[in-house]
Amino acid sequence: MRIKEKSLEMEHAGGIKNAFLHNMSHEIRTPLNSIVGFMQLLDTDVTAEEHDLFVGIIHQNTELLVHMIDNMLLMASLECGEYPISPIEFDISSLMHDLAEALHGYIHAGVELKVKVHKPQYVRLDLNSLRRVLKALILNANKFTPKGSITVDYNVDGDMFNVSVADTGIGIAVEDRKRIFGKFEKLDHFSQGLGLGLPICKAIVKKLGGRIGVQSKLGCGSTFRFSVPYCDRRE
Incomplete structure (x- = not known):
């Protein structure tokens, strides 16, 4: 065996x-x-x-x-375990606002980026890792959404910070949903890249002690969700 x-x-x-x-x-x-x-x-x-x-x-x-x-x-x-994690205290709403401003120029014509910003919520997380995962998921959604919208939302539930990135794109077949998180896996071989974007997201989320997954229907868009533990530092 x-x-x-x-x-x-x-x-x-x-x-x-x-x-x-x-x-x-x-x-x-x-x-x-x-x-x-x-x-x-x-x-x-x-x-x-x-x-x-x-x-x-x-x-x-x-x-x-x-x-x-x-x-x-x-x-x-x-x-190899050399990825640095440096948690700092920051406001999630400010991060989302700044992210929306920074990425609007990357979204192609015919697609609207909607980043929901809620009331201030201070957490202690690795800001660079969170920003990196969010950016990668948004740009991945943009790649497979010819028209419609990409909606980013978040909430805090217990000790978990939850994020969703939903698009109205081409969707993912059932047999491909697990495969997309594998290294060097590309569903669209005509798109540029090494096929490392989603595997990196998965590895970072795992490094932060969280989990990531996707719900999708072919032709009807996809929703990527990830959750990571956080520490609320508000007095």
């Missing part, structure tokens, strides 16, 4: 390694090729309009490349 379990573990590890190499070879090479190609074009006789266009494409692909490398390093730090 032990041998069989070990064999399954090795098979799973091998699958992750293959997925990693496949994604790396494709996803990293694509922005690199764009950067190199358009930099070479800048050395040719181009118009001012073309120059600005090419510089914009180089900048966009450079940001994408940096984002993917950051995610790889972040996933590595989570897996």
Whole structure:
């Protein structure tokens, strides 16, 4: 029985390694090729309009490349136990307001971002981790919501801080709901990225002592929910 379990573990590890190499070879090479190609074009006789266009494409692909490398390093730090947790006291309503302001520019046309802000609620949590998970879930929803809305809401129940990110997007098939939290898993192979966004969210939430999950219906949108324990510091 032990041998069989070990064999399954090795098979799973091998699958992750293959997925990693496949994604790396494709996803990293694509922005690199764009950067190199358009930099070479800048050395040719181009118009001012073309120059600005090419510089914009180089900048966009450079940001994408940096984002993917950051995610790889972040996933590595989570897996080896070196991810830092630094709880501080802050107001959830202020965080939500600032998050809405910061992300509105990332939401594509035809989609409305609704971030609900309630009365001030002071908690003690790792602010950077919370902001990182929220941003990732919102941008993930934006990726799969061609029109409609993305609604972010939260509440405090007992000693748990609960957050939901609901969209009116394409939804997720039943057989894919567990798979999306796996490393390097991508339901849409045409979208850019390594498939680490949701696994990172899951790892961070777990690191904070919480849980994360999704409810969805194909063609009718998805709702991601996560809960983490907090400490209310109000006197």
